[in-house]
Amino acid sequence: MAAMRPLIHPSIEDITVEGILHALSDPVRVAIYAELAGSNCTNICSNFLQMSDRSIPKSTLSQHFRALREAGLVRSERHGVEMHNTSRCVEIEQRFPGLLSAILKAHGIQSAERARAARRKQATARKQGG
Template sequence: MVQLVHPAREDIALAGVLDALADPMRLRIVKALLGQADCMSMSCTAAAPCPKMAKSTLSNHFRVLREAGLIRTTKKGVEHHNVVREADLNARFPGLLKAILKHAE
């Protein structure tokens, strides 16, 4: 079974977060995940910014977001469900995510 890599809160780096969010598709994925009510998780397919995006491309986007510390992924059956690590990001970089999303519109 594939082990998913999630950096510890203290290992989340500003450069990694900014690099991951520099891609417009990954930014759209994070916005979709944050749009979920009550911080519920979303499957990769549900959070996909484009319905016709290749699964390999989508998988790569989620890997980059996960390894940068932006999302936490858990496996539920055959699906991977994702949630933004908002508390961890705000603890490391207060207000950063909110500012990036505000100015990205």
């Protein structure tokens, strides 16, 4: 009972801007997507439990991948016991040119800024501490 239903991948013309923005408006999902699409759209993520930090429960991670998949952002294929997820950014670039790269670029700027802020804070704490 409770069979595993087939994975749903919208066809390219059914992908919506709202759907993409909603999927990427979650910090965990945008980080996953950035990692997947990062290196020229050629990454595959096997073993998603290894992705991101270990603090996120696997059922939650599974839902996040489902959200990315059903928004049309990734294609998931089962390979044995693992899932291979690949970004659909080439297709999406055709339909909405520049959209994903602009989002990934903005995400990169923000991550860099946060890393810098975190380092500054650490340095201050060290100085205060002793």
